[in-house]
Amino acid sequence: MKYELVAGFETHVELSTKTKIFCSCTTAFGGEPNTHCCPVCIGLPGTLPKLNRQVVKYAIMAGLATNCEIAEVAKMDRKNYCYPDLPKAYQISEYDKPLCEHGYIQLSNGRKIRILRIHIEEDAGKLVHAHGDTYVDYNRGGVPLIEIVTEPDFRSVDEAREYVEKLQQIMRYIGVSDCRMQEGSMRCDVNISVRPEGSDKLGTRTEIKNMNSINNIAKAMEYEYERQVDVIENGGKVIQETLRYDDASNTTSSMRGKEDANDYRYFRDPDLVTILTSREEVEEIKATLPELPEVKRERYIDEYDIPEKDAALLTKYRKVSEYFDEAIDGLKTPKTVSNFIIGSIFRRVETEKDKESFDVAVTPKQLNELVKMLEEKKIQNNLAKKTLEKMLDTGKPCTAFIDESDLGGVDDNALAEMCRNAIDGNPAAVADYKGGKEKALMALLGNVMKQSRGKADAQAVRAKLIELIG
Template sequence: MEYERIIGLETHVELSTNTKIFCGCPIGFGGEPNTRCCPVCTGQPGALPVLNRAVVEYGIKAGLALHCSIHHHSSMDRKNYVYPDLPKSYQISQYEVPLCYDGYLTLGDGTKIRINRIHIEEDAGKLIHTENAVLIDYNRGGVPLIEIVTEPDFRSAEQVREYLERLRLIMKYLDVSDCKMQEGSLRCDVNVSVRPKGSEAFGVRTEIKNVNSFSFIERAIDSEYKRQIALLERGEKIVQQTLRYDEEKRAVEPMRSKEDADDYRFFPEPDIPQIVVSQQEIDAIKASLPELPAEKRTRYGKVWGLSDYESEQLTKYPNIAKCFEQMVEETKEPKLCANVMLTHLFRFLHTEEEKERAEFPLSVQEFSVVVKHISRSALSNQFLKQIVDTMMEQRKPFDALFDLKEFQVDEGETERAVMIVLEQNEKMVADFKNGKEKAIGGLIGQVMRATKGRADAKTVEKLIREQLT
């Protein structure tokens, strides 16, 4: 029997507000344990939470970017469970009425992944397991999160990965989160079930908790898919449970039986008033949204004539897109700028962090000078790699390193080279005259070789056509 996967995601995105969701403690990764917490974070008797309004604004931004509707009135709830990293023995979250609902994210092939809801909540502390003890760091407790819950619309691990990559990029463009998976600011719970192909009924689902890398997520889904099919083929039942993925074993392991909402005994949070969001506030936040990656890709293709590949690569990192657009603004040469950025400058950014920062030794303006020389035909494209490499290595602008005349030949020298090439290549000349348009490419190449790449290819083509027509 052939089975299909049914996958849904719950993605936790840590918000990059200055302070925590219910108190004034600062937010930051790392640092001395238990130095960024207070009586509110640690659930001390009598300590009352006060909602950080910036968390609501960030949540609305995320919701609007994902085509969600926004509830004008939403509320906080207590999610009750006992675990050492949760000192109050409940988490303040949203259950009955979330901040955002009914959105979607579109994948590259047009598949719409429906988003059921986005709600705001507090993060828990962090357990640190040592050989002899379990230590608790409450610095992370009370850090604001949004949880983005999809419908079970995924049918492959590849779709899940693409969704998460696109979601992460949107959050970065919005500047609501740095989405560093290695630091836990983007974490994912994956719900997996299987069913016979063609069936409409859902199977028993399991949940893989806190997967924090794209490759781990793909492998975890594949592992659980195979495990569930093996159980069914042996005639055994799939048990609803919570799992963890063990990368060393490349397998999922049970953590506990899967909880339902009833297990958490949700009830309204009495210490936090209802969250009221006016339409005016929603409209103001919507107007402040930046151009998002999908919109940029469309504009790069339609307005600037870039390929899908170029548009995709240039929008992968917000700061790269910013540098690229600055170059285009200064030069009005989007195709040339895309070539400089993707073919030449990208070679000097070796890590993801370097690409995120897009920090080059020289300013964008210095590379724009080179693009302008090429666009004015004062400089051949063939020298681009040599020039960029030298500028980057010596950290000096073009004018401090080169004399433009080094790369140029005068028109008289170009004309002489053209005449010599035409005399020496009678067959190509005859082919061109007989209508073989491609033959002119060979003639241009011969002239460029004769001038060591210093002639302008457009000028060479013009001179050849003048001689042969």
């Protein structure tokens, strides 16, 4: 029998606010242990939370960018459980009135992954287990998170992979998170079940917790799919449980052993007040959202005639697309800019992290100037590429090199002069050409190029020669 995979995602995304969700401590990554802490975020008795305005704004932005409805009335709840990384023994989260609901992300195969909800909550501290003991660092405690929960709409590992990449891309675009899975600023839990193909009943699901790379997610899902199919094929039953994925062995194992019965006793946090979001505020926030990658990609294809693959590369990172947008200002050939970025600049900005920040020695304006010279035929293509390399090496504008090594183009008068010289100096070649030997023109062309030390545009030389020979 064939089995279908059914999966849903719960993704925790750390927001890029300056301060924690309920106190004014920094959210900076790293730092010496327990140095980004205050009485509030270590939960000292008597302290009270005060909600960071930016957290609400970022969550609404995330909701709007994923087609969610934004709640007019939201509230904060306490999720009660005892664990050493949770200093108050409850996590402040949102239970039954989350900020955002009913959104979706559309995949390239046209399927929509429905987003059930996005809510805000606080992160826990970090536990380090060493020689059997536990060391607790609360620097991360109270860092704001959004949790994005999907419906069980995934039917393949590829869909899951694309979803995570898309989500990452959207959150980075709108600037609410850097979504660095390695640093833990994006973490995924996946619910997985299998069912006979064609069935519309959901099977018993397991949950794989806290995966921190797209490859691990894919491998874990594949493994868990096979495992569940095996269990069923052998007449067994899948047990509903929480699993951890082990990268090294590529297996999942049960996280049992937490003494907690899972009863979080949610109730409204009496220390915090209601969050009201007017429709006007939603519209205002909507207006500040940048063009989303999907829309941008389509526009590049339609308006600038950029190949689909290149448009995808340009829009993958917000900084790259912003660079492109700035560099094409007033140009007739945005495609040339695209080729330069993808062909030359990307070779120097290889890692994901670097592309994310896209800190390039050549400013978009400098690239713009170079392409403009090319459009005006003041420089020819090959040399333009070489110039760009020099610009990337030094950060100097193209004019610096054009002056220095005289890479300027050849103007029409000079070109005509050189062509006449070539014709006069090579009567045999002229005669051959006139006699029908097309190739003889190459000798003349070579001569002109030599005279111009390669600066002349071959097309223009060819045309001029033909014109002069008549």
